């Protein structure tokens with residue numbers, strides 16, 4: 001059994017849904033995970049914003065526009081009146097439900113329910129389309145098996161048990177359709193796996209059913225060697241190790257949700273990135289194998305803050321780093337990058353919620369300097385320390401870009417550099433030109 005996940009663009013119009021239907025009807029009994037149609041989750045976020053601001057008229061305007069879009073898709077997608085009617089009833093019931101939230105108190109709880117409607121609609125529509133074309137597909141409701149625990153982490157034991165039971169109830173189905181992104185939390189409330197989280201759903205499902213492969217279908221032919229939204233002339237990387245892919249996803253390669261590699265890696269399930277618009281393209285295979293000794297790709301993580309603590313007392317002092325790290329731990333603020341010298345330490349964070357308190361507390365131990373609007377540029381590949389030369393090539397590429405921090409040695413898979421946000425494009429382009437394009 002394989003798990004095939006299609007992102008928002010891949011199901012973004014009636015024609016795209018028809019194309020996806022062709023791809024998933026290969027005859028194998030696979031699990032298909034769908035995102036909401038593109039733009040939908042953004043609209044649902046916007047509706048929620050209006051409702052938080054107690055502006056039901058603003059919300060209703062977007063709800064009506066979005067609903068009209070869906071009625072247009074229905075006309076194009078289905079060919080029989082019977083299925084047009086079924087789809088209209090489905091879409092109407094979800095929009096009627098969303099409208100009920102314009103009349104009452106709106107909290108985080110209601111927002112999660114509103115955000116869940118996009119995936120519920122797209123999967124319902126796809127399932128109806130498949131049924132209309134004679135495919136014996138079955139909808140598996142993510143809210144019945146996908147769950148997070150009290151730490152908001154997925155609960156793999158529960159997911160496996162419930163999903164296995166649901167699959168056993170539908171052994172006659174030829175295809176399973178389910179929602180990405182949405183789940184219930186430890187208290188049974190509707191929740192989600194964060195924006196872009198459908199990739200995570202797919203890998204959690206893959207792990208739960210011990211899938212033969214997890215396929216992430218999107219709008220580009222695999223993981224490119226640099227961010228195609230920023231840099232000219234990027235090209236697909238054919239093979240990545242799980243660790244390399246995880247670094248790239250964590251450090252900003254939007255094609256993959258940062259957490260989605262871990263469940264696949266733990267269960268040794270290969271992940272293939274494929275292009276819905278060009279299904280015959282080979283894409284990228286992520287597995288335990290890697291091409292040795294090669295720099296594979298570059299990614300960048302935005303909105304980074306660096307904090308330097310300089311203390312004369314660090315010289316030969318034990319416990320200094322522990323005290324510094326403890327402050328970040330006290331404020332539940334994870335650290336991404338660390339560099340040290342004999343007199344100080346620099347770290348980066350991406351969550352500025354407790355920045356003022358953290359800086360106040362750090363001042364006990366030294367002079368504190370903060371740089372905001374920074375970017376971590378991450379160069380990823382098989383970079384074992386006895387492979388000579390890769391650091392030199394990276395530093396040479398960056399010769400005209402001011403670099404605030406450099407970090408290597410935490411793993412064999414990345415070199416991270418901290419630069420100003422205003423230098424991001426220049427840094428990424430320089431790395432592409434030096435590492436891949438000559």
Ligand code: ADP
Nearest residue numbers: 007008009218220222223224226227253254255
């Ligand atoms: P989906 O809606 O299918 O989940 P996303 O928009 O989340 O798709 O991810 C695909 C997009 O990721 C691509 O269109 C591309 O612009 C962007 N992207 C960023 N970095 C990379 C990269 N290194 N390789 C490929 N795509 C990337």
Ligand code: ASP
Nearest residue numbers: 035041181195196197198
């Ligand atoms: N629909 C959700 C989003 O737009 C989840 C996803 O597409 O992965 O963030």
Ligand code: MG
Nearest residue numbers: 007196254255
């Ligand atoms: Mg995505």
